[in-house]
Amino acid sequence: MIRRGWSLKRRLLIWLLVPLLTLTAAMLVDASRGAINASDRAYDRLLGASAAAIAERIIFGDSGLEVDLPSVALEMLGSTAQDRVFYRVQGPGGAFITGYPDLPHEPQAGKFRADGNAVFFDAVYRGEPIRVAVLKQPILLGRQAADAEVAVAQTRGERDRLASDLVVASGVRFALLVAATCVIAWFGISRGLAPLGRLQAAILARSPDNFSPIEANVPSEVRHVVAAVNTVMQRLAHSIAVTERFIADASHQLRTPLAAIQTSAQLALRERDEARLRSSVAELLATTQRTSRLATQLLTHARASDQTVGVAQEAVAIDALAADVVREMVPAAASRDIDLGLEGSAAGRQLIGDAVLLHEMLTNLVDNALRHGRERGVVTVRLSPYGQEGALIEVEDDGPGIPANERQRVFERFRRLSGRGDGAGLGLAIVRHIVERHGGSIMLGDAPHPGGLLVHVELPHGFRDRSGSREAAE
Ligand SMILES: Nc1ncnc2c1ncn2[C@@H]1O[C@H](COP(=O)(O)OP(=O)(O)OP(=O)(O)O)[C@@H](O)[C@H]1O
Numbered sequence: 001m002i003r004r005g006w007s008l009k010r011r012l013l014i015w016l017l018v019p020l021l022t023l024t025a026a027m028l029v030d031a032s033r034g035a036i037n038a039s040d041r042a043y044d045r046l047l048g049a050s051a052a053a054i055a056e057r058i059i060f061g062d063s064g065l066e067v068d069l070p071s072v073a074l075e076m077l078g079s080t081a082q083d084r085v086f087y088r089v090q091g092p093g094g095a096f097i098t099g100y101p102d103l104p105h106e107p108q109a110g111k112f113r114a115d116g117n118a119v120f121f122d123a124v125y126r127g128e129p130i131r132v133a134v135l136k137q138p139i140l141l142g143r144q145a146a147d148a149e150v151a152v153a154q155t156r157g158e159r160d161r162l163a164s165d166l167v168v169a170s171g172v173r174f175a176l177l178v179a180a181t182c183v184i185a186w187f188g189i190s191r192g193l194a195p196l197g198r199l200q201a202a203i204l205a206r207s208p209d210n211f212s213p214i215e216a217n218v219p220s221e222v223r224h225v226v227a228a229v230n231t232v233m234q235r236l237a238h239s240i241a242v243t244e245r246f247i248a249d250a251s252h253q254l255r256t257p258l259a260a261i262q263t264s265a266q267l268a269l270r271e272r273d274e275a276r277l278r279s280s281v282a283e284l285l286a287t288t289q290r291t292s293r294l295a296t297q298l299l300t301h302a303r304a305s306d307q308t309v310g311v312a313q314e315a316v317a318i319d320a321l322a323a324d325v326v327r328e329m330v331p332a333a334a335s336r337d338i339d340l341g342l343e344g345s346a347a348g349r350q351l352i353g354d355a356v357l358l359h360e361m362l363t364n365l366v367d368n369a370l371r372h373g374r375e376r377g378v379v380t381v382r383l384s385p386y387g388q389e390g391a392l393i394e395v396e397d398d399g400p401g402i403p404a405n406e407r408q409r410v411f412e413r414f415r416r417l418s419g420r421g422d423g424a425g426l427g428l429a430i431v432r433h434i435v436e437r438h439g440g441s442i443m444l445g446d447a448p449h450p451g452g453l454l455v456h457v458e459l460p461h462g463f464r465d466r467s468g469s470r471e472a473a474e
């Protein structure tokens with residue numbers, strides 16, 4: 001099942017736009033600070049010039065210090081807007097000369113900007129925010145030098161308007177930049193991801209039986225995904241080919257005994273002689289039994305080799321399992337006068353595995369020893385501990401054995417040695433699948449009795465099944 005995550009386009013846009021918006025917001029804050037500063041500096045220059053113009057007109061007249069207030073000094077401020085202008089001139093020691101005596105003297109909030117002899121600060125005067133420039137002007141009182149002080153103030157209206165105009169202008173520029181970036185990013189990402197869309201279309205357009213590698217022209221980032229898909233398709237193709245071959249082989253194998261059954265039944269129907277009729281029916285029964293065994297083996301093989309069904313992982317007591325199999329096979333052994341025995345023990349070890357499949361495995365090995373071994377021979381199932389926690393199972397007979405050059409091939413399905421028995425040729429293929437799925441290994445060797453076969457199966461304690469668990473699949 002595919003879990004739905006965020007689309008790549010969405011992820012890319014978010015990763016791009018969130019930092020961009022954060023950066024833009026920070027830049028906007030910085031720009032508005034700069035705008036206020038710039039507007040203050042521009043207007044402060046006027047305020048300072050106005051104060052300097054007044055300071056230059058402080059003269060020592062008949063009645064002491066006087067100011068011949070130059071009209072231009074206040075006009076340069078008055079011309080800027082409807083803002084109101086205030087001033088105050090003081091002589092040395094704070095002696096009031098002219099203007100508004102209650103104009104603030106020093107920074108109220110403690111923040112000010114100094115520029116030469118002038119100090120600029122914000123204040124509130126008569127309920128209105130104002131900007132004040134205070135200028136110290138050295139003057140000569142007779143032979144003594146002293147400082148006069150000129151303060152010029154202006155309401156903040158115009159300078160605040162200028163600052164907010166500057167902020168709005170940069171805000172609009174930033175908004176346009178972000179909008180343009182969004183559009184460009186959207187188109188860029190859409191174009192960048194277009195090869196994925198083409199890849200999807202190419203995959204969907206394939207016919208269901210086309211397992212050839214995908215050969216789309218994809219970006220390097222996606223190439224390894226395509227390579228992985230191609231590997232899976234290759235495996236799928238192989239597994240489907242194997243299944244198809246198995247079905248073809250199985251139907252071919254079934255067709256032969258079914259044809260024999262049909263022929264025997266037709267012969268039996270025509271038979272008049274009772275003795276011959278009985279022998280025909282007996283043959284019919286034997287072929288039916290063989291076919292039934294073939295069908296059972298086919299089903300077991302299908303189950304043991306089906307990787308999509310996981311093997312159960314339960315505790316299996318190997319001693320008990322082997323004792324069960326030997327007990328069940330005693331009648332078959334007796335029918336060929338074979339001495340079937342169980343030796344040793346796996347020291348009570350329990351393996352983690354599928355009890356039904358392991359039982360099937362050992363049954364097939366003992367069945368082979370009884371079926372292909374010597375009549376009136378000896379067959380032994382031997383158990384011993386293996387490794388830290390595993391078990392070793394050996395099945396030994398004193399029959400004709402399997403020649404060394406055939407010991408690999410007998411594990412192939414439907415493989416039987418020529419002229420031997422009437423089995424389906426599936427037993428050892430089933431055994432190999434079961435052993436491998438339990439993480440074990442199987443070897444065919446020589447029994448101590450000349451010619452006899454020794455089957456050696458090593459099973460570890462636990463294993464990691466690569467397919468899903470059986471419970472999950474059912
Ligand atoms: N213990 C044995 N001694 C001698 N030959 C054996 C022994 N076990 C297997 N073989 C040979 O290997 C072949 C393959 O064995 P396998 O168990 O796969 O098939 P089978 O016994 O013929 O059929 P079935 O599917 O019924 O088991 C057998 O046909 C037989 O020729």
Ligand SMILES: [Mg+2]
Nearest residue numbers: 368423427428
């Ligand atoms: Mg067999």
